[in-house]
Amino acid sequence: MTTTQSSPSPVPTTSTTGDPGRTTLPAPGTVLVLGGTGKTGRRITARLRDRGVAVRVGSRSATPAFDWEDATTWDAALAGVDAVYVCFVPDLAVPGAGDVIGAFVARAEAAGVSRLVLLSGRGEEGAEECERLVLGSRIPATVVRAAWFDQNFSEYYLVDGVLAGEVVLPAGDVTEPFVDVDDIADVAVAALTEDGHAGELYEVTGPRLLTFAQAVAEIGAATGREIGYVEVTVADYAAAMTSMGAPEGDVWLLTYLFTTVLDGRNSSVADGVERALGRPPRDFAEYVRDAAAAGAWDGAPGA
Incomplete structure (x- = not known):
């Protein structure tokens, strides 16, 4: 789905159809991507950038810098921004995330931001508070509530296990509708640049x-690798992470995800990608094929 960019405007137009999802919004002049x-x-x-949209990257190393843990950096990052993609680190599920998101939304309102897109986690009760704060703000907003990322197997903590030939996790027979991060990006860009997405909650899955x-x-079949899967208890998994020097916050978060989010509550597919984009989501097999072709699992563990 593509759009033709119009001249940017600092505030939403006033005409609506009475449906918050049909609020007429200006095309973004500058988007802050947290x-x-x-x-x-x-x-x-x-x-x-491919669409000619000006982007300000929000990170600690950017100029101006943005740091979720330092609210004094927020105003400079928001100055002159029309839209914001909100990705909270480490996760919306952590205690206190709602307070931080609420404070950030207030700053965005004061800065004149005209649209927000929040990345949220599927099945995370703590994240739902943040969703309500964003959707209930004065800024037209969209929530992208995502399932477990496909790319966790190739770009995050599971890649070393794949490369080593053994993935060890405290997840048994529970099923998950793994979602491709490229689909998440496409939905977020549509919500940031097109009309018709304000007020929507898109639950995106594969x-x-x-x-x-x-x-x-x-993954093993596509790569020709012998990759075993070993199930362990959550307690043993947490202990192993701790012994390898993982930060306490990371251990807590992964323990929470495996004990709470992966309890079967997310064992269903949703239509968020199709509703937002008018096309079906990418299948896990497509992700595996493309990641393997790109060399995601070439090399040795830790490479």
Whole structure:
């Protein structure tokens, strides 16, 4: 889906159809992409720039810098910005995230931001508070509520296990509708640049359910690797992470995800990608094929 950019305007127009999802919004002049160097952020940044949209990357190393833990950096990053992609680090599920998101939304309102797009986590009760804060603000907003990323197997903590030939996780037979990060980026860009998405909550998933063991088996088949899957208890997994020097916050977050989010509550597919983009979501097999072709699993663990 593509659009023709119109001249940017600092505020939304006043005409609506009475449906918050049909609010007429100006095309963004400058988009602040928080987490602009991460898995979703860098893809969104590239897509926006391909469309000729000015992008300000929000990160600690950017100029101006943006740091979720330092609210004194927020105003400079928001200055002159028309739209914001909100990716909260480490996760909306962590205690206190709602307070931070609420404070940020207030700053964005004061800065005259005309649209917000929030990346949220599917099945995360703590994240739902943040969703309500964003959708209930004075800024037309969209929530992209995502399933477990496909790219966790190739760009995050599971890649070393794939390369080593053994993925160890505290996930048994629970199924997950793994979602491709490229689909998330496409939905976010549509919400940032097109009319018709304000007020929407898009629950984005892949088109089918897989266990983690099945996902690992598909990667093995596509790469010709012998990759085993070993199930362990959550306690043993957390202890192993701690012994390897993982930060306490990371251990807590992954323990929360495996004990709460992966309890079967997300074992269903949703239509968010199709509603937002008018096309079906990418299948896990497509992701595996493309990642393997790109060399995602070439080399040795830790490379």
